Amino acid sequence: MTEPLWTLDAVLAATGGTLAAAGDDAAGRDGAAQPVAGLSIDTRTLKVGDLFFAIRGETRDGHDFVRDALARGAGAAVVSQARAAELAGSGPLVVVPEAGDDPVLAAMRALAAAARARSAARVLAVTGSVGKTGTKEALRHVLAAQGTTHASVASYNNHWGVPLTLGRMPAGSAFGVFEIGMNHAGEIAPLARLVRPEIAIVTTVEPVHIEHFRSLSGIADAKGEIFCGLEPGGIAILNRDNPHFERLSAHALASRAGRIVSFGEHPQADVRAERIVMRPDLSIVDASVLGVPVTYQLGTPGRHTALNSLAVMAAVHALGADLALAALSLAQLHPPVGRGERTLLRLREGEALLVDESYNANPASVRAALATLAGIEIRGQGRRIAVLGDMLELGSEAPRLHRELAASVEQHGIDLVFAAGPMMAELFESLPAGTRGVAAPTSAELLDAVLSEIRPGDAVMIKGSNSIRMGRIVEALKARYGGAADSLAAGRPN
Known part of the structure; x- marks a missing residue:
C-alpha cells in the first residue's frame, strides 16, 4: 500500500492547528488519522483527498472557496481561527492560530519545514535571471x-x-x-532557508525585474541570497561566464558553502564546454566535468540551453550520481511548455514551423530565442519570423532595452518582426523597413496579421512577457494550422 503524503495528525503537529469536523464529530475522533493525498491552494486543480489551504491571494481570499473545495472532495481545509466560525459545518477544518498577515500561509510554511525535516532526499535549489525553469526541468529529468x-x-x-x-x-x-525566484531583494533568502539545499545553482544574472533594483549588481546580490539556505558544506554552482561571477562567489564564500563549482566556456570553469555543436533540432556538447571528459547530445536546441546543461552536469557530479547515465538522459530532454516547444503548422501548400517561446521574456531570453530561430533550417522560400511582445519590469530602461534588440534581429538574420505592445514598438521603429511586419498595441490586435502572413517553409517564433498574452497567438496558429497531435519534440516527430 502506498504511503500517504501526510496524515491529518501529522499536519496538526506541524502547523499547531486543531481539527474541527462536520456534524456531531466535532472533536474529529478518528479524523486525525485520515490520510492526506495531496496539497492544494486552487479549487480548479484540487483532487479528491487533497488538503486545501485557504491562503490569501493578491485579489481573492482562499477562505471564500473553502465550501467549494470541500464539496469537490477535499479531505479537509486549513483555515484561520478568525474565519473558522463562519465555515463551521462545511466539512473537516484544520484551524490554525492567527500569525502574521496570513496565518494559513504560515501554516503551509510550517508543513513545508516539517517535510524538509523528515526527508533524507538530496536537495537542490535553482535560481537565476534566465534559465532557472529549464535547468530545474533538466535536473528533474536527469535525476x-x-x-x-x-x-x-x-x-x-x-x-x-x-x-x-x-x-x-x-x-x-x-x-x-526546487526553483526559487524573486521580484525584489529579500525574497529568496527565506525560501532558501526553508528548502535548505545542499546544492544551490545560479544560472545567470541579467536585467530582469530591473525596475525594482538600482543596478545589475543589486540583482546579483538578490540572487546570491540563495546561499543563505545552504546546508553546511554545501556546494554553490555558478556561471563562470557571467560578469557577476566574482560578486556571487563572495556571497557563496560568506555562507556555509563548502566549495564553489563553476560552469561555462571560460577557460577556468570547473565544468567547461570544450565544444558546442548547434543543429536545428538538437545540440552536441563536448565537456570537461572537473577533468572528466563527457560528450552528450541535448534534446533541446539552443546555445543557452547547452550552457545551462553544464550546470546540470556539475550538480550530477556534486551529488556523486552517474554522469554517463545523466549524459544519456539529456538526449531525451524536451522543452517545457512555452519554452521552445515546436509544432508543425500544416498549411494548404506545405508546412511551417512554430516555435513556442511564449512563457515570459526579458532581454537575455529574447536574444537567446532569436539565436535559436537563426539556427533553424529554412526550406524553399521560407522566412524566419519573430513575433515579439513587450518585456516587462524593466523600469526606465525599458525603451532602450527594447530598441537594443534590433542588433540581435540583424545579427541573426531575422526576416520579419511582428511587435505587440508599446515598448516592443520601440524595437519595431528601430528596424529597417523591410524587416517590419506589423506592430499593434496588444497581442489580440496582432493576431489576424500573423495568421494571414504565415506561408510554407516559414519558421515562426513567439515570445513576450506573460501578461502580454503571446500564448493566444500560439494557440490560434495551432488551431488553424495544426493541433497537439502535430507537436514536435525538439524539432523531431514524436
Missing part, C-alpha cells in the same frame, strides 16, 4: 532516471509556490529539485 525525484511544478518559485512544492515532497524521495 528521475537515478532515483525518485520531486520537483517544482511549472514555475512554482515564489512565497507560496516554494512551500507548497516542499510540502508536497513525499517522504521517500531520493532527490528534491
